[in-house]
Amino acid sequence: MACLVGLLATVGRTRTERPVQAAVGRPAAGVEPHWQLFLDDHVIERSTGFRRVVHPPRPRGVVLEPDQPWETQGLSIMHVGRRRDGKFECYYRVHGERVLSDTHAYAVSDDGIHWTKPDLGLVPAPGGGKSNLLPCGAPFDVGFLGTSPDPGKRYLLGLGDHPRGFKMEMFFARELPDWQNDPKWKDKLTRAGTKPSYKLGLNFWDQATREWVFMRQSPNPPPTRCIARWSTKDLKNWEVRSVLYPDAHDSSDPRSFDEAYGMHAMVTEGLVLGFIEWFKGDQTRPDLAVLERELIGRVHMKGPMETRIAVSRDGGFTWDRTVSREAWIPHGSQPNSYDRLVVMYASPVRNGDEDWIYATVIDGDHASGMGYGRPGRSRGALYTQKHNRYVSLQAGNTAQVLITKPIRVTGRTLQLNVDGSRGEVKVGVGIDKPITIFDTVGHLPSYMVRDRQNRTHLEPGFQVGQCRAIHANSIEHTVEWKDSDLQVLQGKTVRLYIMVRDANVFGFRFK
CATH class of the missing domain: 2.115.10 (Tachylectin-2; Chain A)
Structure with a gap:
């Protein structure tokens, strides 16, 4: 375990994280903000436990x-x-x-x-x-x-x-x-x-x-x-x-x-x-x-x-x-x-x-x-x-957590293209923070949502459990948290932690 922690910490120290752009080029005035579609891994850090599914029309x-x-x-x-x-x-x-x-x-x-x-x-x-x-x-x-x-x-x-x-x-x-x-x-x-x-x-x-x-x-x-x-x-x-x-x-x-x-x-x-x-x-x-x-x-x-x-x-x-x-x-x-x-x-x-x-x-x-x-x-x-809805990331009846790369919050709300009609989806929002493990500084946002000491990268008010469960089938569902508003994070670089059970997520955007 100590060897694994040391390896992950080394990877974290040598890696430079740059926020993924919310879009390739900025939308013109009056044009809707771009979606991040899960056609590839451009915005995805970790998708362990998911299946990428092609959806024929x-x-x-x-x-x-x-x-x-x-x-x-x-x-x-x-x-x-x-x-x-x-x-x-x-x-x-x-x-x-x-x-x-x-x-x-x-x-x-x-x-x-x-x-x-x-x-x-x-x-x-x-x-x-x-x-x-x-x-x-x-x-x-x-x-x-x-x-x-x-x-x-x-x-x-x-x-x-x-x-x-x-x-x-x-x-x-x-x-x-x-x-x-x-x-x-x-x-x-x-x-x-x-x-x-x-x-x-x-x-x-x-x-x-x-x-x-x-x-x-x-x-x-x-x-x-x-x-x-x-x-x-x-x-x-x-x-x-x-x-x-x-x-x-x-x-x-x-x-x-x-x-x-x-x-x-x-x-x-x-x-x-x-x-x-x-x-x-x-x-x-x-x-x-x-x-x-x-x-x-x-x-x-x-x-x-x-x-x-x-x-x-x-x-x-x-x-x-x-x-x-x-x-x-x-x-x-x-x-x-x-x-x-x-x-x-x-x-x-x-x-x-x-x-x-x-x-x-x-x-x-x-x-x-x-x-x-x-x-x-x-x-x-x-x-x-x-x-x-060309392609989705799909999780079965065991909940999985999709973690994005760092991305800048460019809007007042977060929307998902999602089908949660047979399961549920929740979203947490986190900002990377170094965590000390065995006197080793670890940059491990992609490997844990909460560690054994109950530490988390998720922001107060934006934890997965504080998100209102999504059971909708919608091409633009607005994510809500019980006591927080995404506007307080506007302009900051964050990661999304998308918890999915028996559902499909096709993409997200800030609007």
């Missing part, structure tokens, strides 16, 4: 069908948002023999489930007549979801008259055009620059490197597909570097070979959240090499695709894959499942206390129709989940 089925004459091969949802009038709007890519590669169309909905495709009169239908086709490419929200510092650069749109239909010229807009009522929509756009491929866009602005960033598949990276960070400072000259590969923990079994096929990224709660298109390919078919073979190998191999999530806190250069070892949105189990391939191109939309996730689903394996099976149909599907 609830599938609501197909909500957008390819039902127009020019949508013969399906559609891919690229952006869903809310208009000023409260309606949902959807931009989707059209796939069909009669349209060019970068053709997009428009749909609207009152409830986000039932969609109509209005006649816009902007682009003639193939063969003539009215259509819901658009003269632009898919929009990217680089303001609210991408930290653009200029409100006039909230959205990015692609335009152009390339012979193959590619929209290579980029334009910024404060608001997306009102396609049905504003014939002068083009006058409100500001020219931004150009991109080398119609498949590129912008996901976010990286203030640290002062460049725009887009995450997608890396070009020809042997021996497997991986994710690249595409960046540009001037919206003309681009740089690309591979940043996320499958690793030794992923499957290299040729019957189910793991590949990071692509990624959609957005900035949320002070971090970059990546939705990975995770492909599980069958490399046992020798005839597939006859169809096509590039540096990345058998590009047309058969297999399903699911969506996984990863986290970056440095602008997309490095990625924490703690929660990407399993599916967040799993693919269908059967070869002809409607969701055999699940791909996200659009960021979630907040709807009340839920996130609504619109994904593109295909009812067949990757490359179906190219040497085996019928071609799959791509459609738009909806998934729903309570806000920010």
